Amino acid sequence: MVTATHKTAPEAGITGISVQLRNLSHWFDKGSERLPVLDRIDLDVAAGESVALLGPSGCGKSTLLRLMAGLDAPREGKVGADKVRIIGPDPSRLLVFQDPTLYPWRTIRQNIALGLEARGLACEHGHRVEATLKQVGLEGFGTALPHELSGGMAQRAALARVLVNDPGLLLLDEPLGRLDALTRLTMQAELLRLWQDAGFTSILVTHDVEEALLLAQRIIIFSARPARILQEIRVDAPYPRHRDAPELQNLRRDILETLGHSHEL
Amino acid sequence: MNTMSTTFAPTEAPGTAPAFRLRTMSHTNLAAVAAWGGAAAVTAAWPDQTSWLRTSLLAIFEVLGALSLAIAAFALPAERLPWLNRLAPWFTALPIALSVWEMLTAKTGLLPLPFFPPPQAILEVYTDDNGRLAESAARSMILLVPGYLAGALTGFAIGVAVGWSRAVSYWGHPILRFVGPLPATAWLPIAFFFLPNSWSASTFLIALSTLFPVAVLTSSGIKSVSSSYYDIARTLGANERFLVTRVAVPAALPHVFVGLFMGLGASFAVLIIAEMMGVKAGLGWYLQWAQGWAAYANLYADLVLMALLFSAIISLLFFVRDRVLAWQKGMVRW
Ligand SMILES: Nc1ncnc2c1ncn2[C@@H]1O[C@H](COP(=O)(O)OP(=O)(O)OP(=O)(O)O)[C@@H](O)[C@H]1O
Ligand SMILES: [Mg+2]
Numbered sequence: 001m002v003t004a005t006h007k008t009a010p011e012a013g014i015t016g017i018s019v020q021l022r023n024l025s026h027w028f029d030k031g032s033e034r035l036p037v038l039d040r041i042d043l044d045v046a047a048g049e050s051v052a053l054l055g056p057s058g059c060g061k062s063t064l065l066r067l068m069a070g071l072d073a074p075r076e077g078k079v080g081a082d083k084v085r086i087i088g089p090d091p092s093r094l095l096v097f098q099d100p101t102l103y104p105w106r107t108i109r110q111n112i113a114l115g116l117e118a119r120g121l122a123c124e125h126g127h128r129v130e131a132t133l134k135q136v137g138l139e140g141f142g143t144a145l146p147h148e149l150s151g152g153m154a155q156r157a158a159l160a161r162v163l164v165n166d167p168g169l170l171l172l173d174e175p176l177g178r179l180d181a182l183t184r185l186t187m188q189a190e191l192l193r194l195w196q197d198a199g200f201t202s203i204l205v206t207h208d209v210e211e212a213l214l215l216a217q218r219i220i221i222f223s224a225r226p227a228r229i230l231q232e233i234r235v236d237a238p239y240p241r242h243r244d245a246p247e248l249q250n251l252r253r254d255i256l257e258t259l260g261h262s263h264e265l
Numbered sequence: 266m267n268t269m270s271t272t273f274a275p276t277e278a279p280g281t282a283p284a285f286r287l288r289t290m291s292h293t294n295l296a297a298v299a300a301w302g303g304a305a306a307v308t309a310a311w312p313d314q315t316s317w318l319r320t321s322l323l324a325i326f327e328v329l330g331a332l333s334l335a336i337a338a339f340a341l342p343a344e345r346l347p348w349l350n351r352l353a354p355w356f357t358a359l360p361i362a363l364s365v366w367e368m369l370t371a372k373t374g375l376l377p378l379p380f381f382p383p384p385q386a387i388l389e390v391y392t393d394d395n396g397r398l399a400e401s402a403a404r405s406m407i408l409l410v411p412g413y414l415a416g417a418l419t420g421f422a423i424g425v426a427v428g429w430s431r432a433v434s435y436w437g438h439p440i441l442r443f444v445g446p447l448p449a450t451a452w453l454p455i456a457f458f459f460l461p462n463s464w465s466a467s468t469f470l471i472a473l474s475t476l477f478p479v480a481v482l483t484s485s486g487i488k489s490v491s492s493s494y495y496d497i498a499r500t501l502g503a504n505e506r507f508l509v510t511r512v513a514v515p516a517a518l519p520h521v522f523v524g525l526f527m528g529l530g531a532s533f534a535v536l537i538i539a540e541m542m543g544v545k546a547g548l549g550w551y552l553q554w555a556q557g558w559a560a561y562a563n564l565y566a567d568l569v570l571m572a573l574l575f576s577a578i579i580s581l582l583f584f585v586r587d588r589v590l591a592w593q594k595g596m597v598r599w
Contacts (some may be wrong), residue, residue, distance in 0.1 A: 067495075069500050071496050071500065079474070085313055089496075089499045089502075090500075090502070091500070091501055091502035093500070093502055094500055095496075097493060097496070097497070099493065101491070101493045101494065101497060103512070103515070103516075104495065104593065105515045105518070105592045105593070106515075106591050106592075114497070114498065115501035115502055116388040117507075117511070118500075118501050118502045118503035118504070118507050118511075119496060120504040135391070145592050147592075161497075161501075162501075165501065165502075190548065194499070208546075
């Protein structure tokens with residue numbers, strides 16, 4: 001089956017980071033009880049691949065992304081990046097959070113420069129901030145404060161804050177969840193273009209089956225909490241995909257059916 | 266129509282008919298001007314019971330009040346007028362209160378001396394004893410400013426350490442909780458005993474009174490910073506130093522300013538008490554000195570000066586806050 005062959009060769013010279021999940025389980029302590037969230041997950045994501053994660057709300061998708069970002073340590077099993085066990089966060093694996101959470105005291109430009117500044121690269125690579133602002137369509141808003149931005153603009157700024165660091169693994173937690181239908185469409189096209197151009201590995205959490213079908217080479221469907229992998233679907237259609245393509249419609253029906261049963265299992 | 270006068274604005278385009286711009290004085294401004302005029306009349310025309318040195322000077326000030334309001338109403342650019350109109354009730358109430366006070370004291374003697382001096386007696390303190398007042402104010406500032414700054418900086422540092430580090434918090438937080446509620450003035454006997462002179466003792470007490478609110482508010486501000494702010498910075502490669510200085514502290518600044526404000530109030534209280542108890546100089550000492558001589562006019566004059574000075578200092582703090590926290594209020598940055 002076809003996986004990463006449809007995308008153009010990376011031109012920015014970033015190599016994607018591969019991800020390995022081995023028998024991964026996670027739970028939260030809830031008083032004296034355990035709240036199981038992830039249940040024995042095994043998954044491999046190839047370097048440069050684009051994967052979408054679908055699953056019912058509250059099943060543990062954000063938790064899984066946090067583990068891959070290295071923000072939390074798994075209770076059981078292993079998380080690896082390029083076959084090296086992840087022990088903490090790293091600027092090569094970046095997470096775009098479900099909420100944009102820009103720092104309200106920093107201008108948009110300063111927010112985007114955060115990673116460069118934290119690593120002491122702000123001087124050498126400062127010009128990249130401007131380029132990234134442009135890339136996400138926020139030129140002219142560099143000196144604006146976060147509260148002056150619309151929800152969609154804030155989400156794009158949060159994306160830029162991550163992109164400017166040239167991550168090898170981009171973890172996207174419903175980045176388009178709050179956008180209106182039209183902005184969503186342009187942003188989907190934008191994400192696709194970014195991924196095709198930059199060559200990073202992309203793992204996208206979404207609630208929108210259509211979005212997964214348009215963007216991902218592989219779709220992983222999770223059960224309700226504790227999340228188990230119910231189904232993996234490969235999407236072979238070439239990019240750019242059209243939402244009305246019959247093959248996508250068929251896949252869509254399958255996915256919705258699996259999701260519909262996810263609560264019963 | 267409440268028209269008092271009209272002004273002719275210059276024409277904007279030569280050749281066309283001159284455009285009239287009617288500038289009218291609002292009722293409220295008119296009332297303020299009248300009130301100042303009335304106050305001046307009461308002061309000047311109604312003879313004092315006992316003669317006061319500065320009665321005519323008071324009347325002059327009241328006339329000046331009326332004149333400057335009238336001039337402002339016509340000379341201020343139009344966009345500043347709402348500001349004047351908004352304050353007009355205050356500008357009216359002030360001379361009325363002054364006149365009532367004047368009538369109850371200097372004009373009729375209904376309120377007994379020496380406890381109730383007339384306004385001109387207080388004016389007299391400012392004209393005749395301003396040297397001593399100015400020196401007192403300066404001595405107070407020499408105590409307050411270093412003490413407050415030292416306390417604010419130390420409190421901020423302690424607050425950041427307690428708010429950030431679990432280990433420091435384990436030991437520091439209970440101490441803050443236990444010692445913090447003690448009013449700094451309770452340390453007064455000890456401070457004056459252990460420290461070499463009254464200036465250092467008072468500075469220490471002022472610093473102490475500022476330290477606690479600043480430390481408590483700073484640490485609680487830092488503890489309440491949303492963990493997602495840290496997550497973002499950590500994934501982007503921030504080290505601990507960056508997390509403290511660029512994430513925790515800016516996010517906690519709104520709390521820090523509340524602490525600075527509370528500390529300022531506490532430091533004023535300690536300043537006055539320290540001056541009364543040991544320093545023998547400054548505005549607090551002046552109060553006690555005036556009371557000793559039954560010079561109540563001096564006492565009131567001192568209180569007014571203190572109120573002006575302290576509220577000016579608080580305004581300065583708010584001015585700084587509004588600039589530093591412009592992002593929070595959603596104000597325009599400049
Ligand atoms: N820090 C935490 N402490 C305790 N419980 C948590 C924590 N984070 C998440 N949970 C719980 O774990 C479960 C999964 O949460 P998670 O945020 O991963 O879901 P999700 O799949 O991202 O949901 P959604 O699609 O609504 O964003 C939820 O039941 C949530 O209550
Ligand atoms: Mg989530």
